[in-house]
Amino acid sequence: MHLYVTGTPIGNLDDMTFRAIETLKNVDTILCEDTRTTRKLTNHFDIGTPLRSYHDFNKEEVEDFIIEEMKNGKTFALVSDxxxxxxxxxxxxxxxxxxxxxxxxxxxxxxxxxxxxxxASGIPSYEFTYFGFLPKTGRKRKDKLKEIMNHPLTSVLYESPHKIKETITSIRDIDPDRNVSVSREITKKFEQHERAAAVEMTEMLEKEIPLKGEFVIVIEGAPEIEETFDMPVNAHIEQLIEEGMKTKQAIKTVADLRSLRKQDVYDEYHKK
Known part of the structure; x- marks a missing residue:
C-alpha cells in the first residue's frame, strides 16, 4: 500500500489501536495537520517516524511531492489532529x-x-445527515441553519465553544420545542452529553454546560410539513422556500407530497 489513512484518538490516548500504532511506526512519513499536535501522539507511543505538514494551506503544493514519492516506493500515513x-x-x-x-x-x-x-444523543439515528461546521458568519451561516432546521432527518454538526450559545439561540428562535443534544469533551475526563428542547438548552448553556472544548450538536429532524394542497403548486414551492428550503429541495418535496413527477413540478415552477 502507498497510503494509510489512519484514525487516531479524539481525546483519550487509550483509544489508540494496535493497528494504528504499528502503521505509524512502519510507514516512511506521517502526513499531519499540525506537527506539534501529532508529535505529542507519536512521542507517547514511542513512534519515531518523520512528520510532514499536510493541511488546507499547503495541500496543493505538497500533493505532487507525495504522489511522486509514492511512485518511487515510499509509504505515507495520513492523520488529522x-x-x-x-x-x-x-x-x-x-x-x-x-x-x-x-x-x-x-x-x-x-x-x-x-x-x-x-x-449518545437519544435522538433517532437510523437516518441522519452530517453537516460539519456551519459557515463562520453572515447570510450563508443563517441560510445554512435554516436549511438544517427544515431538514427532515436528524442533523449533526460541529461548533466551537465561542459560538455554541449563538447557534443554540438561533435554533431556539426557529423552533423552541425542537429536541437538541449537545456533547462536549468526548472521551475526555469532563465528557458531557445533554439533551433538551432548544428553549431549555439555551438556559442550560448559561448554567450547566461549561463553554469549553469542541461541541457536537445533534438536532431532531423537522416535523412533517402539513399538506397544504389547497394552494397551487407554485405557491406551495414558494412557501417552502420562504421557510428556508433550497429551490431544488422544495420542488422535490412538493412533488413527493403531491405524488407528482418531479420533472412536471420543475417545469411548472420554471414557467413563471
Missing part, C-alpha cells in the same frame, strides 16, 4: 487523485466525535 482524517479535514483531494492514478490506499479506523455524539 484527532479522529478520522478527511472528515471535515483535508485529504479527500489526495485520495481522489490516487484513485485516478490507480494507486493503493487503505483506511485504518478510529472513533469520530460526530458518531459518538449521535449515539
Amino acid at each position: 484527532a479522529g478520522m482524517p478527511v472528515v471535515s479535514d483535508p485529504g479527500f483531494e489526495l485520495i481522489e487523485r490516487m484513485q485516478r492514478e490507480h494507486m493503493d490506499y487503505v483506511v485504518i479506523p478510529s472513533a469520530s466525535a460526530f458518531t459518538m455524539a449521535l449515539v
Whole structure:
C-alpha cells in the first residue's frame, strides 16, 4: 500500500489501536495537520517516524511531492489532529487523485466525535445527515441553519465553544420545542452529553454546560410539513422556500407530497 489513512484518538490516548500504532511506526512519513499536535501522539507511543505538514494551506503544493514519492516506493500515513482524517479535514483531494492514478490506499479506523455524539444523543439515528461546521458568519451561516432546521432527518454538526450559545439561540428562535443534544469533551475526563428542547438548552448553556472544548450538536429532524394542497403548486414551492428550503429541495418535496413527477413540478415552477 502507498497510503494509510489512519484514525487516531479524539481525546483519550487509550483509544489508540494496535493497528494504528504499528502503521505509524512502519510507514516512511506521517502526513499531519499540525506537527506539534501529532508529535505529542507519536512521542507517547514511542513512534519515531518523520512528520510532514499536510493541511488546507499547503495541500496543493505538497500533493505532487507525495504522489511522486509514492511512485518511487515510499509509504505515507495520513492523520488529522484527532479522529478520522478527511472528515471535515483535508485529504479527500489526495485520495481522489490516487484513485485516478490507480494507486493503493487503505483506511485504518478510529472513533469520530460526530458518531459518538449521535449515539449518545437519544435522538433517532437510523437516518441522519452530517453537516460539519456551519459557515463562520453572515447570510450563508443563517441560510445554512435554516436549511438544517427544515431538514427532515436528524442533523449533526460541529461548533466551537465561542459560538455554541449563538447557534443554540438561533435554533431556539426557529423552533423552541425542537429536541437538541449537545456533547462536549468526548472521551475526555469532563465528557458531557445533554439533551433538551432548544428553549431549555439555551438556559442550560448559561448554567450547566461549561463553554469549553469542541461541541457536537445533534438536532431532531423537522416535523412533517402539513399538506397544504389547497394552494397551487407554485405557491406551495414558494412557501417552502420562504421557510428556508433550497429551490431544488422544495420542488422535490412538493412533488413527493403531491405524488407528482418531479420533472412536471420543475417545469411548472420554471414557467413563471
